[in-house]
Amino acid sequence: MSAHDAVIHALHGLRTVRRRATRRRILVLAALAALTLLLFYLDLSYGRTFYEPSKVFGVLAGQDVPGAGFIIGELRLPRVIVGTLAGIAFGMAGSSFQLMLRNTMASPDIIGITSGANLAAVVGIIVLHWSGTGLSMLAMAGGLATAAAVSWLSWKGILAPTRLLLMGIGLAAALNAATSWVLIRGDQWDMQAASRWLTGSLASADWSDVPQLAVIVIVAGVPLLALARQIDVLRLGESTARELGVRVDLVQTMVIVLAVILLSSATAASGPIAFVSFLSGPIAAWLSGPSRPALAPAGLVGASIVLLSDIVAQHVPPTQLPVGVITGIIGGPALIALMVRMSRKQVFV
Known part of the structure; x- marks a missing residue:
């Protein structure tokens, strides 16, 4: 085989690999979208009363369905929409940090950003008695301030992933302690509301949460996908990325700001639903393959985790539980398994 034929053969093989990767990515996206829609429907249908598809779709179409309009349209639908949007936001935010920092452990709920948003929101609930848009803006400010602090503490001329991870874990411990201090200083009713919110719950979701969260998911999520x-x-390393023409500092800043906006807004709407940010990225990457960052699949995985956990939380235990309890039960063992796997491969350094 001549050199020319060898090059042609290699290019043909590369095109084949790319076509297969693209086909796999499209199939994964379609499957995850279908799963999310199925869980969305199931979460609407099942409860103390089961509603058949004709009634569910009738309510969704805006029809007046006796006996189902209020239960589905006013109680279940905003809860399910908020859960879906929050899951998308958590999944995309977590995956963005993990990809940018080239470390699966670098999830916002591990490196302290969620803790910063939590502290700000608890102060808003207990001290300021805020809710709605004000609480969302305060949680967003807390998340952004924490991200800035962690980045500043870990800066060594470049954004050092391992140093950022360690600094984030330490700052998260301090912020969690501050959150506990604010909690014990509140009155009984505020403590109950804040504690329920900190668990991660969709119980208080209503239509007032939907427009703001939907707008933020679009405004921050679309640029993140771009x-x-x-x-x-960036996964090749900062020096290589600069040589390839990437404005590393600008891209890192944009990713951090957009991801924190997504994370903080979802946290304000539903509370910090545990481990969704951490688990969505690795699951999406495993499904999609290593060809490209799986940000969109991670968002759909996050939505599926939240919706499935909400269904389990409502119907499997003897009493209804906050959705964050179920994700915590799933995520704890998953975190231990991942850490054991990473330590065996020696990828912490």
Whole structure:
């Protein structure tokens, strides 16, 4: 075989690999979208009363369905929409941090950003007695301030992932202690509301939460998806990314700001639903393959985790539980398994 034929053969093989990767990515996205829609429907249908598909779709179409309009349209539908949007936000935010920092452990709920949003929101609930948009803005400010603090503490001319992870874990411990201090200083009713919120719950979700969260998921999520190719280059290392023309500092700043906005807004709406940010990225990457950053699949995985956990929380235990309890039960063992796997491969350094 001549050199020319060898090059042609290699290019043909590369095109084949790319086509297969693209086909797999499309199939995974379609399957995850279908799963999310199925869980969305099941979460609407099942409860103390089961409603058949004709009634569910009738309510969704805006029809007046006696006996189902209020239960589905006013109680279940906003809860399920908030859970879906929060799951998308958690999944995309977590995956963005993990990809940018090239470390599966670098999830916002591990490196302290969720803790910062939690502290700000608890102060808003207990001290300021805020709710709605004000609480969302305060949680967002807390998350952004924590991200800035962690980045500043870990800065060594470049954003050092291992140093950021360690600094984030330490800052998270301090912020969690501050949150506990604020909690014990509140009155009984505020403590109960804040504690329920900290567990991660969709019980108080209503239509007032939906427009704001939907707008933020679109406004922050779409630009984050547009940065996917540059985030992919960052996985090669900062020096290599600069040589390939990526404005590393600008891209990192944009990813951090957009991801924290997504995370904080979802946290304000539903509370810090445990481990969704941490688990969504690795699951999406395993399904999609290593070809490109799986930000969109991670969002759908996050939505599926939240919806499935909400269904389990409502119907499996003897009494209804907050959705964060179920994700915590799932996520704890998953975190231990991942840490054992990473330590065996020696990828912590």
